[in-house]
Amino acid sequence: xxxxxxxxxxxxxxxxxxxxxxxxxxxxxxxxxxxxxxxxxxxxxxxxxxxxxxxxxxxxxxxxxxxxxxxxxxxxxxxxxxxxxxxxxxxxxxxxxxxxxxxxxxxxxxxxxxxxxxxxxxxxxxxxxxxxxxxxxxxxxxxxxxxxxxxxxxxxxxxxxxxxxxxxxxxxxxxxxxxxxxxxxxxxxxxxxxxxxxxxxxxxxxxxxxxxxxxxxxxxxxxxxxxxxxxxxxxxxxxxxxxxxxxxxxxxxxxxxxxxxxxxxxxxxxxxxxxxxxxxxxxxxxxxxxxxxxxxxxxxxxxxxxxxxxxxxxxxxxxxxxxxxxxxxxxxxxxxxxxxxxxxxxxxxxxxxxxxxxxxxxxxxxxxxxxxxxxxxxx
Numbered sequence: 591x592x593x594x595x596x597x598x599x600x601x602x603x604x605x606x607x608x609x610x611x612x613x614x615x616x617x618x619x620x621x622x623x624x625x626x627x628x629x630x631x632x633x634x635x636x637x638x639x640x641x642x643x644x645x646x647x648x649x650x651x652x653x654x655x656x657x658x659x660x661x662x663x664x665x666x667x668x669x670x671x672x673x674x675x676x677x678x679x680x681x682x683x684x685x686x687x688x689x690x691x692x693x694x695x696x697x698x699x700x701x702x703x704x705x706x707x708x709x710x711x712x713x714x715x716x717x718x719x720x721x722x723x724x725x726x727x728x729x730x731x732x733x734x735x736x737x738x739x740x741x742x743x744x745x746x747x748x749x750x751x752x753x754x755x756x757x758x759x760x761x762x763x764x765x766x767x768x769x770x771x772x773x774x775x776x777x778x779x780x781x782x783x784x785x786x787x788x789x790x791x792x793x794x795x796x797x798x799x800x801x802x803x804x805x806x807x808x809x810x811x812x813x814x815x816x817x818x819x820x821x822x823x824x825x826x827x828x829x830x831x832x833x834x835x836x837x838x839x840x841x842x843x844x845x846x847x848x849x850x851x852x853x854x855x856x857x858x859x860x861x862x863x864x865x866x867x868x869x870x871x872x873x874x875x876x877x878x879x880x881x882x883x884x885x886x887x888x889x890x891x892x893x894x895x896x897x898x899x900x901x902x903x904x905x906x907x908x909x910x911x912x913x914x915x916x917x918x919x920x921x922x923x924x925x926x927x928x929x930x931x932x933x934x935x936x937x938x939x940x941x942x943x944x945x946x947x948x949x950x951x952x953x954x955x956x957x958x959x960x961x962x963x964x965x966x967x968x969x
Contacts, residue, residue: 636662636669643675652679670708677701681722688729688898695726696963710969713753717762720746724765726962727772731899732930738959740773749968764796768803774934776810783807798825805837810934812941814845829858830866832935839872844938848876867896871903878907886911902932906943922947926955 639662646655659676662669680698685691702719709715723743730736747766755762767786771779783803790796801823808817818841826833832840835854842851855873858866870893877886890907894900905928912921925943932940947954 636666640669640671640675643672643679647675647679647682650682652683655679656683668708670705673701673704673708677705677718677722681718681725692726692729692962695722695729698722699726699963711753713750713755713762714759716746716750716753717755717759717765720744720750720762720765720769724769724772729898729962732957732960733774733902733933734930734957735959735961736933737773738961740769742961744769744773745968764799764803768806771803771807771810772934774810776807776934776937779803780807780811795825798823802826802833802837805841806934809837809841809844810937812938814841814938817841818845829861830864830869832868836869837935839869840935843872843876844936848879852876865896867893868901868903869893870896871901871907874907875903878910883911900931902928902930902936902940902943904928905931906939922950922952926952930955930957 639658643655643658643662646652646658656676656679659672659679662672663676666672677698680694680701683691683694685694699719699722702715702722705712705715706719720743723739723746727736727739727743730739744766747762747769750759750762751766764786767779767782769779770776770782783800787797787800790800801820804820805817805824808814808820818838821834821837821841824834824837827835829835835858839851839854839858842848842854852873855869855876858869859873870889874886874889874893877883877889886907890904893904897904905924909921909924909928912918912924925947929940929943929947932943944954
């Protein structure tokens with residue numbers, strides 16, 4: 591005879607197991623749906639933040655964009671787009687405070703390092719690193735550091751070329767030539783520029799840019815006659831930057847044609863008196879040679895207001911004035927500063943200063959490059 595009690599007890603236990611399994615299954619589904627919803631909401635929020643950051647960048651509200659992107663990266667530490675946008679925001683940020691400006695560029699480079707870590711075969715990231723390094727080089731306080739940073743920029747340009755870049759980053763081939771010039775490898779840069787010119791239609795507007803490169807290279811090599819020929823073919827011009835007028839003023843001054851240089855500088859300064867401190871320094875040097883010491887001192891002071899640390903021409907004029915005042919000790923030091931801070935656009939003047947130091951039995955300063963960041967190795 592079958593035990594009825596035993597048979598009746600077994601059925602509820604089986605039913606309970608099925609019910610528990612269904613409950614677990616439904617719980618997993620609900621948790622999955624909730625998780626999916628949370629992730630979707632997170633993605634929607636991130637997308638909105640990235641769009642907002644791009645809009646802020648387009649409006650040049652870089653600090654606001656950085657705040658938004660900081661939050662995105664905190665929640666999405668491998669977001670390529672967030673690092674890319676934040677690098678752009680840092681790279682375009684500007685400050686009148688020297689250390690703050692350098693920190694913007696260094697922060698941009700750190701984000702580019704992360705992008706290269708995430709996408710090591712993307713050549714475009716190396717192009718962007720080249721761009722920021724070129725901007726950072728302009729903040730260098732001595733020529734040795736400037737040359738070293740331009741060499742780093744060129745390392746990145748070469749890596750980008752090796753990996754390949756998208757069409758809108760093809761300007762890296764031009765940067766490769768100019769980086770050579772601005773890192774004081776002027777003959778190599780001249781040859782590279784000539785190679786680019788040989789591949790270019792003479793009517794192409796880019797020829798004006800190549801004439802800038804040629805002008806810098808010829809000045810660096812001391813061929814001021816050729817530099818003047820190419821400078822006159824430069825199409826870009828503005829009263830503050832070194833385009834056609836600026837290069838011609840530098841060339842005329844270093845060629846000893848100070849009246850022509852002075853006329854150009856007066857026109858540039860009269861058109862826009864703000865910024866462009868280098869213009870005032872060259873004019874101060876010309877005024878000094880004319881015996882107009884008061885005007886020279888005024889221009890040194892005005893130009894100094896528009897720069898962080900002067901430049902070699904500034905220190906050169908200070909040296910001349912110190913010698914006149916009988917302050918030979920400071921005069922020698924100023925000459926040494928002048929030689930150590932002149933870039934390739936002032937190579938003829940730099941050679942004159944070196945000659946004067948030798949005649950006075952003084953060695954130039956030995957300055958090791960002082961990079962404001964740890965060098966990121968190129969794979």
